[in-house]
Amino acid sequence: MTSSRPIIIIGGSAGSLQAIFKMFTGMQDINHIVIILVIHRSRGADQGLEEIITAKTGLPAKEIEEKEIPVQGCLYVCPPDYHLLFEKDQSFTLDYSEKVNFCRPSIDVSFESGADVFGSSLIGILLSGANSDGADGLAYVREKKGKTIVQNPEEAQVPYMPLQAIHRNIADHIFTTAEIRSFIGELRK
Amino acid sequence: MVIISDEEIDLLLDDMLEIYGYDFTEYSKASLRRRIQRIIVNDRLTSFAEFRYRLKNSNDYFTHIIEEISVNVTEMLRDPGFYRAIVEKVIPVLTSYPFIRIWHAGCATGEEVYSMAILLKEAGLLHKSLIYGTDINPAALDKARQGIFPIGQLQQYSRNYIAAGGKGDFSDYYTSSYQLVKFDESLARKMVFSTHNLVTDSSFNSFQLIFCRNVMIYFDKKLQDRVLQLFDSSLEHFGFLALGTKETIRFSPIASNYSQLGREKIWRKKS
Numbered sequence: 001m002t003s004s005r006p007i008i009i010i011g012g013s014a015g016s017l018q019a020i021f022k023m024f025t026g027m028q029d030i031n032h033i034v035i036i037l038v039i040h041r042s043r044g045a046d047q048g049l050e051e052i053i054t055a056k057t058g059l060p061a062k063e064i065e066e067k068e069i070p071v072q073g074c075l076y077v078c079p080p081d082y083h084l085l086f087e088k089d090q091s092f093t094l095d096y097s098e099k100v101n102f103c104r105p106s107i108d109v110s111f112e113s114g115a116d117v118f119g120s121s122l123i124g125i126l127l128s129g130a131n132s133d134g135a136d137g138l139a140y141v142r143e144k145k146g147k148t149i150v151q152n153p154e155e156a157q158v159p160y161m162p163l164q165a166i167h168r169n170i171a172d173h174i175f176t177t178a179e180i181r182s183f184i185g186e187l188r189k
Numbered sequence: 190m191v192i193i194s195d196e197e198i199d200l201l202l203d204d205m206l207e208i209y210g211y212d213f214t215e216y217s218k219a220s221l222r223r224r225i226q227r228i229i230v231n232d233r234l235t236s237f238a239e240f241r242y243r244l245k246n247s248n249d250y251f252t253h254i255i256e257e258i259s260v261n262v263t264e265m266l267r268d269p270g271f272y273r274a275i276v277e278k279v280i281p282v283l284t285s286y287p288f289i290r291i292w293h294a295g296c297a298t299g300e301e302v303y304s305m306a307i308l309l310k311e312a313g314l315l316h317k318s319l320i321y322g323t324d325i326n327p328a329a330l331d332k333a334r335q336g337i338f339p340i341g342q343l344q345q346y347s348r349n350y351i352a353a354g355g356k357g358d359f360s361d362y363y364t365s366s367y368q369l370v371k372f373d374e375s376l377a378r379k380m381v382f383s384t385h386n387l388v389t390d391s392s393f394n395s396f397q398l399i400f401c402r403n404v405m406i407y408f409d410k411k412l413q414d415r416v417l418q419l420f421d422s423s424l425e426h427f428g429f430l431a432l433g434t435k436e437t438i439r440f441s442p443i444a445s446n447y448s449q450l451g452r453e454k455i456w457r458k459k460s
Binding site for chain 2: 065066067079081082085087088093094095096097098109113117
């Protein structure tokens with residue numbers, strides 16, 4: 001894995017969709033980067049989250065299919081009720097094993113698997129949410145030399161999840177959505 | 190936490206193949222890594238070497254690994270929209286057969302087998318049906334044979350049952366005691382459970398309907414194609430193949446001889 005192709009995994013739960021809309025709405029394109037969204041949502045509900053994201057942000061979004069290899073320019077959305085893992089060839093694996101932190105998909109699971117495959121090319125972003133999923137995984141991203149960003153809890157609709165990461169002192173940056181947005185823009189250079 | 194490298198996973202896969210004849214080399218590595226790490230944590234092992242030593246030197250420990258490495262998460266009538274399509278589009282076709290044979294490949298603890306038995310019973314077809322449930326994991330099959338499940342998920346199952354178009358009262362199919370429910374023996378009488386390894390074992394009968402849901406997501410493309418060929422050779426003409434929500438036959442060699450039922454993950458063999 002070369003560091004020329006950064007990969008962003010964004011994890012979020014309650015209140016994270018608003019943050020995602022703010023980050024991406026009006027962004028010209030994301031052709032310089034692969035972005036993967038692992039968002040807690042009730043299964044069955046929110047079918048077509050990718051359509052909503054495209055409608056709100058104007059960016060192409062699609063639900064992840066197993067074995068697919070992600071390409072730049074698209075927001076990839078993890079389907080409800082599956083964990084998302086990564087293979088060495090960077091393809092997606094969907095996994096229906098036990099819930100982790102009462103969640104499927106679990107953000108920890110995707111951060112950990114992503115860190116194993118992408119190492120220092122991985123940027124883990126943890127957004128608003130009401131449980132502690134994501135903090136362990138983010139610590140592992142950091143251990144594998146990836147970058148870690150946590151949404152500023154003062155701005156997060158539900159600050160509990162970002163605070164778990166901040167209390168463990170594993171965030172490289174604590175950013176507002178506006179700051180995350182310009183951080184992603186900067187990666188273009 | 191004990192972190193396992195890719196090379197170490199390959200060593201384990203070689204051991205399992207050479208010593209025990211189980212071939213996991215075409216399974217998803219990312220998924221296997223999680224399963225193995227989970228076993229190491231649960232068994233409080235302190236190193237990869239300790240795990241490998243036990244694997245190589247104890248039959249019992251290998252059995253334990255098979256039980257833990259296979260994903261046994263399943264539920265009754267999962268994805269009610271899917272089961273509604275089974276009730277409305279598949280079962281009416283089965284009615285015309287004098288004898289109905291169904292195969293649930295990778296059935297784990299059998300919840301989906303019981304689901305199907307209930308739907309067949311409500312269609313008045315169970316008496317002339319035989320449902321085969323197979324899995325790589327013998328311990329899971331023992332649970333399936335007993336038809337005893339934890340009570341915790343029953344509320345969800347009842348909701349699934351109603352959403353799938355169940356005609357009766359779901360509670361008529363089980364009796365509960367304390368934390369467990371036992372499903373009606375009359376359902377189990379129409380089931381046969383047996384170990385079967387999709388990687389190495391061949392076809393053992395012909396069927397009008399095969400279920401294999403959330404099993405092939407753990408296989409690589411080559412193995413997926415091979416397993417789909419196995420299903421193809423086990424399906425009668427005009428038989429049905431039912432897969433998990435995120436699975437497809439679209440890119441496989443058998444695709445051209447199948448047509449999909451609407452948007453559901455159910456395909457019908459053309460000839």
